[in-house]
Amino acid sequence: MRIRPLLAARTAGLAPSPIRKLAPLMRLPGMISLGGGYPNPGTFAFSSMTVDFHTGRSLQIAGADLVAACQYGPTDCHVSLKPLLQAWHNAKDGVELGNDMIQVLNGSQEGLHVLGYLLLDPGDSVAISEPAYPGALTAFRAFSDKFLPIPIDEHGTVTSELERKLEGIRAQGGKLPKFVYEVPNGHNPAGVSLSLERRHHLLELARRFDLLIVEDDPYQLLQLEDREPIPTLQSLDRHGHVLRLDSFSKIFSPGLRVGYASGPAELIRLFELYKQGTNLHTSSMAQALLAGFLQLHTPEEFRALVRRNCRVYRDNRDAMIDGARRFLPDGVHYNVPNEGMFIWFVLPEQFDAQRMVETDSTDLGVLLVPGPAFSTSGGLTHCMRASFSMVAPDALREGMRRFGEMIEREAARVRRR
């Protein structure tokens, strides 16, 4: 698809940094470079590094690798990481990414902000599920506060509803959304995954309406039932309609802040220009640690480690569902997620989730996030998100018991009105 017509007016000023452009020349063997403003490696604080992984393997970073980990590096990707990321992506998704199709990010969250910057002029809209990931709403709202909310059910975003809305906009000669934002696996907060059938339908809509799809997929490998993930939108796409965001936060370590965007080279190049002007590149050290891990572990070994960690999440999910079944009254609806970390609770319409949290959370000692945080328009006032990732199974059951009490208190308030 053509990217240029999608670009926001502010991108007109994006130009390559004149110094960064010279970086490949500086790295040529034999070059006496007087060009870079890099600090002398002899002044760096580190003399060597050893990192021990839970898998029992250790990483030694020394010599030239240590200098590279401490020094400024390329904007798109740490040199040793790129081939490893390409191999990881291919093993995981069956997609071969060219050298100009990857941009490493400070977590996928940075990608959401960059997309807003590159694509959204004030008044532009984004098609997005309702409920939606609040971090995406925040990132996009910095540039435009207009959304095309699409309902979501147990099979993910209701693509027939998206189709109906797009047809309506086109029939009225209106402006189509700049892109469709999709969290295809273990949706935050809805806890559902987009079915294969709907993935195909979404791609068909992307072709028919010439739409970009942003596939934000941090929960792809958090498979609680040890199943293979459904093929990614990017892997099913044949026409360059998908910009994908991968994250190492949920499978490696969120504090490192490493994720990557992949997709059409023209758009990835704009990500790179944006980063040149904002943070030069994602931390070399963080990328070197990930590269070291990927050198020491094959993609299959990495996947096995993630699968093992998923058992913790599965036990937690089972405990929360057990508690919910035991302690929550009829009339409270929730999903049993097979991926991700979240359960979305829908309470009776008259309930006010914000009031429940403000009035009873401290007293009862249980906290959930009220629905409006996930709404494009301050709605979802009777809904709440719970995460089962961080709390031990017994505490999750007790949390559901306390949540049951919170619900009873709100029911009493509603009856009195």
Ligand SMILES: Cc1ncc(COP(=O)(O)O)c(C=O)c1O
């Ligand atoms: C759907 C979704 N996208 C993006 C992010 C941000 O992830 P990262 O740590 O890679 O920035 C999150 C984090 O919770 C998320 O749930």
